[in-house]
Amino acid sequence: MAKIPYKIYLGEDEIPxxxxxxxxxxxxxHRPMLNPATHKPVQLADLEPVFCTELAKQELNxxxxxxxxxxxxxxxxxxxxxxxxxRAYYLEKALDTPAKIYYKFEGGNTSxxxxxxxxxxxxxxxxxxxxKGVTTETGAGQWGTALAMACQYFGLDCKVYMVKCSYEQKPxxxxxxxxxxxxxxxxxxxxxxIGCEINERFPGSTGSLGTAIxxxxxxxxTHEGYRYxxxxxLNQVLLHQSIIGLEAKxxxxxxxxxxxxxxxxxxxxxxxxGIMSPFMGDKLTGKxxxxxxxxxxxxxxxxxxxxxxxxxxxTGMVTPLAKMYTLGCGFxxxxxxxxxxxxxxxxxxxxxxxxxxxxxxxxxVEQTSVFEAAEMFAKVEGILPxxxxxxxxxxxxxxxxxxxxxxxxxxxxxxLTGTGYxxxxxxxxxxxxxxxxxxxxxxxxxxxxxxxxxxxxxxx
Amino acid sequence: MAKIPYKIYLGEDEIPxxxxxxxxxxxxxHRPMLNPATHKPVQLADLEPVFCTELAKQELNxxxxxxxxxxxxxxxxxxxxxxxxxRAYYLEKALDTPAKIYYKFEGGNTSxxxxxxxxxxxxxxxxxxxxKGVTTETGAGQWGTALAMACQYFGLDCKVYMVKCSYEQKPxxxxxxxxxxxxxxxxxxxxxxIGCEINERFPGSTGSLGTAIxxxxxxxxTHEGYRYxxxxxLNQVLLHQSIIGLEAKxxxxxxxxxxxxxxxxxxxxxxxxGIMSPFMGDKLTGKxxxxxxxxxxxxxxxxxxxxxxxxxxxTGMVTPLAKMYTLGCGFxxxxxxxxxxxxxxxxxxxxxxxxxxxxxxxxxVEQTSVFEAAEMFAKVEGILPxxxxxxxxxxxxxxxxxxxxxxxxxxxxxxLTGTGYxxxxxxxxxxxxxxxxxxxxxxxxxxxxxxxxxxxxxxx
Numbered sequence: 056m057a058k059i060p061y062k063i064y065l066g067e068d069e070i071p072x073x074x075x076x077x078x079x080x081x082x083x084x085h086r087p088m089l090n091p092a093t094h095k096p097v098q099l100a101d102l103e104p105v106f107c108t109e110l111a112k113q114e115l116n117x118x119x120x121x122x123x124x125x126x127x128x129x130x131x132x133x134x135x136x137x138x139x140x141x142r143a144y145y146l147e148k149a150l151d152t153p154a155k156i157y158y159k160f161e162g163g164n165t166s167x168x169x170x171x172x173x174x175x176x177x178x179x180x181x182x183x184x185x186x187k188g189v190t191t192e193t194g195a196g197q198w199g200t201a202l203a204m205a206c207q208y209f210g211l212d213c214k215v216y217m218v219k220c221s222y223e224q225k226p227x228x229x230x231x232x233x234x235x236x237x238x239x240x241x242x243x244x245x246x247x248x249i250g251c252e253i254n255e256r257f258p259g260s261t262g263s264l265g266t267a268i269x270x271x272x273x274x275x276x277t278h279e280g281y282r283y284x285x286x287x288x289l290n291q292v293l294l295h296q297s298i299i300g301l302e303a304k305x306x307x308x309x310x311x312x313x314x315x316x317x318x319x320x321x322x323x324x325x326x327x328x329g330i331m332s333p334f335m336g337d338k339l340t341g342k343x344x345x346x347x348x349x350x351x352x353x354x355x356x357x358x359x360x361x362x363x364x365x366x367x368x369x370t371g372m373v374t375p376l377a378k379m380y381t382l383g384c385g386f387x388x389x390x391x392x393x394x395x396x397x398x399x400x401x402x403x404x405x406x407x408x409x410x411x412x413x414x415x416x417x418x419x420v421e422q423t424s425v426f427e428a429a430e431m432f433a434k435v436e437g438i439l440p441x442x443x444x445x446x447x448x449x450x451x452x453x454x455x456x457x458x459x460x461x462x463x464x465x466x467x468x469x470x471l472t473g474t475g476y477x478x479x480x481x482x483x484x485x486x487x488x489x490x491x492x493x494x495x496x497x498x499x500x501x502x503x504x505x506x507x508x509x510x511x512x513x514x515x
Numbered sequence: 516m517a518k519i520p521y522k523i524y525l526g527e528d529e530i531p532x533x534x535x536x537x538x539x540x541x542x543x544x545h546r547p548m549l550n551p552a553t554h555k556p557v558q559l560a561d562l563e564p565v566f567c568t569e570l571a572k573q574e575l576n577x578x579x580x581x582x583x584x585x586x587x588x589x590x591x592x593x594x595x596x597x598x599x600x601x602r603a604y605y606l607e608k609a610l611d612t613p614a615k616i617y618y619k620f621e622g623g624n625t626s627x628x629x630x631x632x633x634x635x636x637x638x639x640x641x642x643x644x645x646x647k648g649v650t651t652e653t654g655a656g657q658w659g660t661a662l663a664m665a666c667q668y669f670g671l672d673c674k675v676y677m678v679k680c681s682y683e684q685k686p687x688x689x690x691x692x693x694x695x696x697x698x699x700x701x702x703x704x705x706x707x708x709i710g711c712e713i714n715e716r717f718p719g720s721t722g723s724l725g726t727a728i729x730x731x732x733x734x735x736x737t738h739e740g741y742r743y744x745x746x747x748x749l750n751q752v753l754l755h756q757s758i759i760g761l762e763a764k765x766x767x768x769x770x771x772x773x774x775x776x777x778x779x780x781x782x783x784x785x786x787x788x789g790i791m792s793p794f795m796g797d798k799l800t801g802k803x804x805x806x807x808x809x810x811x812x813x814x815x816x817x818x819x820x821x822x823x824x825x826x827x828x829x830t831g832m833v834t835p836l837a838k839m840y841t842l843g844c845g846f847x848x849x850x851x852x853x854x855x856x857x858x859x860x861x862x863x864x865x866x867x868x869x870x871x872x873x874x875x876x877x878x879x880v881e882q883t884s885v886f887e888a889a890e891m892f893a894k895v896e897g898i899l900p901x902x903x904x905x906x907x908x909x910x911x912x913x914x915x916x917x918x919x920x921x922x923x924x925x926x927x928x929x930x931l932t933g934t935g936y937x938x939x940x941x942x943x944x945x946x947x948x949x950x951x952x953x954x955x956x957x958x959x960x961x962x963x964x965x966x967x968x969x970x971x972x973x974x975x
Contacts, residue, residue: 060527061593067520133521134605134897145594163623165899165934207894227687227939233946234893433694434667437594439625474625476936479687486693 061144063306065137070129071305075297075332076113077404078290079120080339085407086378089365094513097375105272105374106291107282109180113291122294124176125183131175131208135164136298140306141471145435147455154458155312156451158471159303159330160438165231168441168473169329170201170286173295177284178205187280188212192242192267194322195221195395195443196228197473198286203237212281213237216244216270218397220261228477242267249273249371263387264323264398269371287323288368288377288402296329299470304333307468314345314468316454320446321349321358321417322395324402330470331414338413348454349405349417350446352425353494355388357381357401358417360495362504363410365513368400376508379406385506389493395443399503418450421492425449426485429475441473442481521604523766525597530589531765535757535792537864538750539580540799545867546838549825554973557835564736565743565834566751569640573751582754584636585643591635591668595624596758600766601931605895607915614918615772616911618931619763619790620898625691628901628933629789630661630746633755637744638665647740648672652702652727654681654782655855655903656688657933658746663697672741673697676704676730678857680721688937702727709733709831723847724783724858729831747783748828748837748862756789759930764793767928774805774928776914780906781809781818781877782855784862790930791874798873808914809865809877810906812885813954815848817841817861818877820955822964823870825973828860836968839866845966849953855903859963880909881952886945888912889935901933902941 078084087096102111113122124132143156161169181189188211193199199215206213215237222229222241232239240246242262243253247270253260260266268285275283286292307313317334319327327349337343349358357380366381368374380401388397401409408414429445431452432438440448447469458465475482484490495503538544547556562571573582584592603616621629641649648671653659659675666673675697682689682701692699700706702722703713707730713720720726728745735743746752767773777794779787787809797803809818817840826841828834840861842848848857861869868874889905891912892898900908907929918925935942944950955963 062527064524067522165893165897167936204897208897227936230939230943230946231899231936234890234899234942236894430694433625434696437625437664437668439691439694476627476687476691479690482694483690486690 059142059310061142062139063310064139065302065305067133070132070136071298071301073121073123074294075301076116076119076122076294077332077335078117080336083411084117085403088375088377091375094510104276105283107180107184110291113294114289125179128176128179137302138163140303143436149435150455152455152459153462153464154455155466156455157468159299161472162474166201166204168197169299170198172298173292174201174205176295178209178211181282182209182211186282189282189284190214190271190275191284192216192264192271194218194264194397196225200231203232203235207235215239216242216267218242218262218264218267224480225477242270247273263370265370265384268369269373272373287325290404292325293328293402293404296325297332299329300332312466315465316346316467318348318447318450318469320443321351323398324405326470326472328402328405347414348450349414350450351419352396353419353421355397356419358409359419360500364507366400366507377403379403383503383506386503420446420449423490423492428452439475440471441475442478444472519602519770521602522599523770524599525762525765527593530592530596531758531761533581533583534754535761536576536579536582536754537792537795538577540796543871544577545863548835548837551835554970567640567644567742570751573754574749585639588636588639597762600763603896609895610915612915612919613922613924614915615926616915617928619759621932622934626661626664628657629759630658632758633752634661634665636755638669638671641742642669642671646742649742649744650674650731650735651744652676652724652731654678654724654857656681656685660691663692663695667695675699676702676727678702678722678724678727684940685937702730707733723830725830725844728829729833732833747785750864752785753788753862753864756785757792759789760792772926775925776806776927778808778907778910778929780903781811783858784865786930786932788862788865807874808910809874810910811879812856813879813881815857816879818869819879820960824967826860826967837863839863843963843966846963878910880906883950883952885909899935900931901935902938904932
């Protein structure tokens with residue numbers, strides 16, 4: 056049936072030796088992060104108390120197009136990389152579309168997602184700096200698992216603040232994290248000042264990524280030998296995740312393909328940022344013109360309904376301010392929404408690219424239509440996808456159906472970053488038709504926007 | 516660090532075109548299965564009411580060394596095969612052993628195990644025969660998931676009787692099976708005569724594989740257009756699973772290796788039977804002499820403490836009688852034991868090979884030592900293993916440590932057939948030290964042995 060294989064693998068010697076830093080090719084840099092106390096652009100010295108020094112340097116690096124991947128990181132990548140690029144023959148057949156659908160499958164490791172790409176890098180730099188441990192937040196639990204694994208590899212202590220509603224929905228996710236020897240704490244917790252405050256102000260709070268970030272940052276900055284690490288949003292994470300796009304591009308080249316459309320879900324940005332990286336580079340340098348689509352949940356519509364403004368990255372307002380699309384640092388998304396993508400902000404890089412029109416399009420999709428796509432995909436392609444990744448599947452299917460109408464043979468590439476083995480409570484809700492689609496009203500959004508800081512002079 | 520890659524892949528064009536039928540090379544055939552009514556050797560006509568015709572033919576085939584894999588089956592194999600052969604560099608390093616450890620990783624598909632190799636073949640033959648649906652039993656749930664997926668691919672109805680204690684321990688396993696559109700029924704159920712009887716005789720029974728088999732067979736034989744399929748024990752399943760060993764051998768050849776020791780866990784036999792197949796062929800034909808080790812749970816010690824006798828394959832005593840190692844068809848293993856491998860009998864092929872000394876060794880291992888190995892493996896190799904497969908890991912580690920003592924550079928191959936994402940309740944019990952090691956007493960075993968049928972003339 057197929058000339059091009061179902062699974063296109065690169066060899067381990069083809070794992071990229073360098074990450075690609077899209078900022079080096081951006082026409083307009085995103086506005087600098089601001090120190091929350093001085094409102095001046097953050098310098099390395101501002102970031103060093105929070106982040107490992109090498110990661111802080113990556114965060115600020117606008118100029119180096121390629122950054123070497125340390126050999127020890129590549130050695131750990133070889134345990135699970137290169138990941139396969141899959142040709143979705145059975146999905147194409149089920150849709151009866153002339154489109155060619157490819158997906159990069161990043162879920163074939165025990166963390167269940169692409170997050171391991173960045174956690175290994177971050178744990179490596181923390182260890183190299185002689186640190187004792189790291190702290191982080193996790194929403195759906197994928198990042199927490201990935202970080203626990205990486206810390207185990209490098210012998211680091213690991214404290215994970217997990218958004219309380221996910222902690223309760225996913226009892227088994229925490230067992231994996233325990234098995235890898237990390238501490239896992241439901242957030243808001245009583246282990247930090249900000250956690251105690253939020254528990255007092257909002258009794259019974261089910262938490263949010265923003266709050267969990269505040270707690271993890273507070274712990275790291277008040278304990279000797281600890282730093283904070285995180286799994287999305289920041290430039291350093293997009294840098295590490297560029298390996299997804301680099302491998303996808305190399306694999307597509309092997310079969311003589313180049314994508315017309317590149318699709319990724321967008322919560323904090325690591326997913327889309329990872330798959331799009333070298334293709335965005337081609338667009339920025341005029342070599343090609345793929346169409347990029349960011350897919351976000353209608354329940355947390357940061358790009359499609361948010362404001363492009365300076366805002367805190369966390370709910371507790373202790374982090375630097377970033378210029379990004381945001382629903383307001385005080386926006387609390389519906390606990391009903393399954394999985395991650397519940398973040399009020401968006402990667403400053405993606406935000407700038409969207410603002411400037413290089414990231415062509417953002418679409419907000421509703422939860423039940425996402426699970427409809429997920430179920431169809433699972434049935435025909437044999438991989439049970441994570442709810443987050445299923446946002447990309449939804450739009451990939453929609454685009455393939457448009458091709459069916461128009462008769463166009465477009466090449467569609469999407470990022471299947473995770474598996475749904477720990478999301479079966481959500482699948483259960485979908486199967487039993489108890490899942491609902493929550494879309495915030497304009498009034499809901501206004502409440503969130505009211506929490507965007509109004510600080511003299513910074514928002515112009 | 517490594518010349519041989521971590522993951523040795525074959526191309527999709529290297530997926531074997533034929534399964535290997537080890538019976539064609541066996542010096543002594545296992546004794547024939549007996550019709551439970553007449554006690555005469557079963558003929559094709561006896562099997563056809565229960566099994567698909569083509570599968571019944573495979574069941575009885577002693578002579579064809581190779582059997583063609585239908586092209587449509589190979590096409591579905593390409594979705595997830597060839598599976599990688601992994602070099603366990605990090606495990607070797609952690610053990611500080613001169614041994615070279617390889618494992619065939621069969622868990623990288625949504626069914627989470629090797630079971631998909633046989634379920635696709637069985638569903639294909641059922642569809643080709645024009646059947647409406649199939650029934651089966653499942654213990655840990657891997658086989659049920661794999662069959663649900665395969666039935667979905669081919670458009671067949673699927674009814675899965677799941678051992679009740681697993682059904683209750685693994686709420687999410689049934690959601691996956693539901694997502695693939697199969698019915699799943701806790702066994703003993705009230706949907707069959709035998710289920711009702713067992714519920715009446717043993718109120719609160721947590722079930723066993725033997726009972727679930729009886730129920731599935733009863734449903735299939737009393738409903739038009741249905742047949743019974745199963746995931747282990749039978750010759751046809753070992754035939755389909757030979758693809759594991761065939762791929763492993765081809766991948767090892769690519770890197771110039773041949774195993775000194777081949778290890779698989781043994782519940783019904785599909786695991787060890789799969790990995791060993793072509794290597795056993797080499798042994799039977801004098802081409803090589805690898806050492807084979809079957810690993811079973813101390814709680815269900817079929818090979819190490821069972822009898823080599825004719826017994827029913829199920830608890831309800833409706834199936835044919837097979838000459839095999841058995842604890843007695845009435846043996847009910849401890850519900851405490853995590854996962855599968857809780858079967859009273861053993862593949863007649865493996866039983867005969869063990870009896871004749873070609874399967875060199877069987878070892879019974881205790882549950883906590885299995886989870887100790889599983890946890891270590893997860894931490895260093897980055898794959899959370901299924902409890903069943905972890906029995907093989909336990910012995911692979913023990914053998915590698917012997918090599919450390921003796922200084923021997925042996926090549927160890929084991930079969931990592933599944934992931935443990937649905938076994939986290941067991942990991943939790945291990946982490947919280949509430950797991951215990953149940954070993955049946957001699958008196959317990961005697962009770963089981965008393966259920967081996969004493970039928971005039973058949974046991975000599």
